[in-house]
Amino acid sequence: MKKFFQLLLRNRLAAAGGVAICFVVILALITPLLPLQAPNVTNTANRFQPVFAEGHLLGTDHLGRDMLSRLLWGTRLSLAVGFSAAIFAAFFGAAIGIVAGYFGGRTDNVIMRGVDMLMAFPYILLALAIVAALGPGLVNALIAVAAVNVPFFARNIRGVTVGIAHKEFVDAARLAGLSDTRIILTEILPNVVPVIVIAMSTTIGWMILETAGLSFLGLGSQPPQADLGSMLGEARSALITNPHTSVVPGVMILIIVMGINLLGDGVRDALDPRLRSGALTRPMAATVVQRKGAVPAPHAGGVLTMTDLETQFHVGPRIYKAVNKVSLNVAPGECLGVIGESGSGKSVTALSVMGLVASPPGVIVGGSIRYKDEELIGARYTTLRRFRGDRVAYIFQDPLATLHPLYKVGDQLVEAIRVHHPVSRAEAWKRAVELLKQVRIPNAENRASTYPHEMSGGMRQRVGIAMALANDPDVIIADEPTTALDVTVQAQILSLLDDLRRERGLAIVFITHDFGVVGQLCDRVAVMYAGRIVEEGPTDAVLAAPAHPYTRRLIACVPELGEGRRRLEAIPGLPPAVDRLEPGCAFAARCTKKEAACVTREIELARAGPRAVRCLYPETDLSREAAE
């Protein structure tokens, strides 16, 4: 709740709207306590007194009634009717939407066709028809305004409910034997409440306007009772001669509706969890760079070289050191594996290369990333765009999330090609089909015309690889591309990537959790823990004699076929949170070889020949191994 208010106040327009609305609501609440004149007592001798007239701060109307008193009593009434109408509409609309969305099928059809019929009428005509049927009066105006807004809520909430009703947690509740009512109340409702609140906050102003409209037409509040709409209606004939009688209620309506709308927009933004971690802004086109020191010289050669890369997330007062002085390099035709537990910083390292870490909250605070001889950290956005997808391409874990669901896969490949190369559509289509063949998609000509949802997971991942290959890049960064696939398809994809790098001299950075995959594909491996590289070296050497205790434990977690009796050793405990890192080795708390020296000072990555380890008491003596 505190976070919600902080975010709301950070949005200045929303805060201004909130202040205006609070002021008006407080005034309306204390109206009976204020020393005001009676709002309905007429005094025709005193009619049309101007603003600031003696005894009448806002003047008098055509019957000599005090405008200030009528304005405050009228505001009270208009707010009460507007809020009540919004609550009624939200309650009935949400109930209808939830029932239709949850039960689906015929129930949904019958309810939603009824809602469609209501929506087919122009809403003001519908409201007029309802008031005409019920008779003029404020309560009937309230019923009419609430009724015409019920379909809006029903449609919105039904849409959200349909999306939730078949989620795994709802299925789990069904399997647990919960009744439909219980599921709706405990599983569905908490997920739709934010949407109801947002819809309400953005429609209350609208409902106040509609009620004022009906009163303006004489169908809402009846004389002598004042609300803002009826005050405007009565002042209509004196609009030119005594404009203050219209301006006073008009300005109040403006303040209320503007205030509620601004506040409503702010509430909607503050309730959106995606905006919580950053400011209320869209992510920037490239990761923000706030490098403090000088650009370090590259530590090694290669087509892609990262040296002392530091990427952090700045969330309020917290700093998450997701990537902490990471140095990696990959040569043409080489495959570098990056391995580590979930949250160790592998993806953030990969995304930093092309400035794809979302800012806010991501910030690159130090280091160097070189593609051949070109420095990428701090490079202009046009340079990064030129390289993205063309020289350095990505393959992500979930191709369904990265492929556009509404375009055929061939068209998406055509787009990827034409973004970087000025070729005709027909030519790009031919190349797209060729790419699909290269990634061994059978019947590629026809498959190019299918949509992503018509393909299996393995096929889609091949399309993802084809997309990465579209512009013949020099480097492919593959972020767990086989984790979601079954072992047969996984093996096919791995051998495909292996062939491609041998045929084309591609450099591959392969991010994975799985040492089995590293052993199959990678020439070298870097092990990450809590944002740091803890070990690096040729895959065979690391697998045969791991130097860091963490690497040894990770390898021990991999089951091997035919070794059924070997005990798999899980690593106890969890990786540390990267916003509260203690000095020294981050693995110390889980390490069986921990000594006092491990947690007193920073431990350097000690290099010996092709291998490196960040440990004071390594499992293998790398200097001796290098000397041999």
Ligand SMILES: Nc1ncnc2c1ncn2[C@@H]1O[C@H](COP(=O)(O)OP(=O)(O)OP(=O)(O)O)[C@@H](O)[C@H]1O
């Ligand atoms: N938007 C964010 N705000 C704060 N911290 C973040 C954000 N995104 C990532 N992190 C943190 O950065 C660290 C590194 O995350 P990253 O996604 O790189 O891990 P990973 O090793 O790729 O994990 P996985 O294997 O699960 O994909 C994690 O500790 C994560 O909590």
